[in-house]
Amino acid sequence: MTNPIPALRGHSLLTLDDLTDAEMLALIDFAEMLKVEKARRSLRAEHRLAGRNVALVFEKSSTRTRCAAMVAAHDEGAHAEYLGKSDIHFGRKESVADSARVLGRMFDGILFRGFKHSTVETLAKVAGVPVWNGLTDDAHPTQILADLQAMKQYFGMLKGLKVAYVGDGRNNVAHSLMHGCAKAGVDVTVCAPPELSPGSAALALAQAAAKRNGSRVAVAADPRTGVLGANVLYTDVWVSMGEESQFAERLKLLRPYQIDMNLVRATGNLENGRVMFLHCLPAFHNHDTDVTREIGALEVTDDVFEAPFSKVFDQAENRMHTIKAMMVSSLT
Ligand code: CP
Numbered sequence: 001m002t003n004p005i006p007a008l009r010g011h012s013l014l015t016l017d018d019l020t021d022a023e024m025l026a027l028i029d030f031a032e033m034l035k036v037e038k039a040r041r042s043l044r045a046e047h048r049l050a051g052r053n054v055a056l057v058f059e060k061s062s063t064r065t066r067c068a069a070m071v072a073a074h075d076e077g078a079h080a081e082y083l084g085k086s087d088i089h090f091g092r093k094e095s096v097a098d099s100a101r102v103l104g105r106m107f108d109g110i111l112f113r114g115f116k117h118s119t120v121e122t123l124a125k126v127a128g129v130p131v132w133n134g135l136t137d138d139a140h141p142t143q144i145l146a147d148l149q150a151m152k153q154y155f156g157m158l159k160g161l162k163v164a165y166v167g168d169g170r171n172n173v174a175h176s177l178m179h180g181c182a183k184a185g186v187d188v189t190v191c192a193p194p195e196l197s198p199g200s201a202a203l204a205l206a207q208a209a210a211k212r213n214g215s216r217v218a219v220a221a222d223p224r225t226g227v228l229g230a231n232v233l234y235t236d237v238w239v240s241m242g243e244e245s246q247f248a249e250r251l252k253l254l255r256p257y258q259i260d261m262n263l264v265r266a267t268g269n270l271e272n273g274r275v276m277f278l279h280c281l282p283a284f285h286n287h288d289t290d291v292t293r294e295i296g297a298l299e300v301t302d303d304v305f306e307a308p309f310s311k312v313f314d315q316a317e318n319r320m321h322t323i324k325a326m327m328v329s330s331l332t
């Protein structure tokens with residue numbers, strides 16, 4: 001199978017706005033094909049990125065994004081080089097722009113995870129090779145490709161579904177999810193306290209996409225009414241990387257937004273099997289982390305996280321298929 005989306009050849013993905021609605025949906029379908037292909041173990045015949053090199057530049061820690069990119073590149077015959085915060089001069093002894101130009105001379109593509117969104121923009125502007133955003137403070141576009149793939153796997157279609165995101169409505173995942181859902185014709189309601197409501201620019205971008213696709217973007221302060229009719233309940237951590245000093249304040253604001261079985265029932269879709277739970281992970285759903293040892297579950301209760309309708313590990317696996325789809329469509 002060759003690249004089914006040749007229009008993306010040479011393209012970067014900094015936000016979902018870098019894809020047309022049709023390209024985004026085609027990438028999700030390509031990822032599903034790659035999943036089937038991997039299951040059939042026909043990888044040796046399909047080294048689409050043989051001889052290529054990709055740099056993984058990470059300022060923040062990661063389990064899924066890093067491993068997804070490493071395995072995706074390896075499956076396609078490419079070499080992936082992980083460059084962590086203290087491995088390269090990037091922005092410390094050398095400007096981001098200078099490091100980017102060096103990386104662009106040596107690598108065929110760069111996946112970046114970090115803090116300021118302007119850093120990934122600089123990379124894309126000067127590196128001369130495709131740059132992919134593996135999460136910045138503002139956006140997490142590759143996550144949303146995997147999320148939409150998980151929804152399509154569960155329901156068989158996307159258009160017409162209703163997603164309720166519950167929690168920190170102004171973080172990278174919430175903003176990209178609103179946008180991705182709207183681009184796919186999926187209704188999305190962000191349930192968040194007014195202090196953590198989506199940013200106005202992100203909301204306007206999602207609303208414009210929803211208008212094109214006949215879907216709806218809404219914001220609700222009350223989670224009980226906001227989740228009514230939802231097919232997908234989605235949450236993320238209450239404190240994103242880099243915001244650790246706000247932990248106590250966030251707990252106070254977001255306690256009423258924990259997803260528990262009562263909230264799942266409030267969708268009205270538990271009995272008819274038309275609801276699923278998603279979380280980009282990592283998640284605080286029990287006592288088994290350093291953060292939750294004393295206080296227990298935060299954004300989701302353990303019974304919801306472990307329920308049969310929770311598809312968080314399908315979603316995590318999809319990170320690999322979607323990042324692979326993105327690398328192959330950008331580089332071949
Ligand atoms: N969901 C996600 O991006 O996970 P990591 O932080 O482990 O990469």
Ligand code: NVA
Pocket residue numbers: 135171172173236237239240241280281282
């Ligand atoms: N909003 C979270 C997502 C982690 C994948 C963060 O930025 O830490």
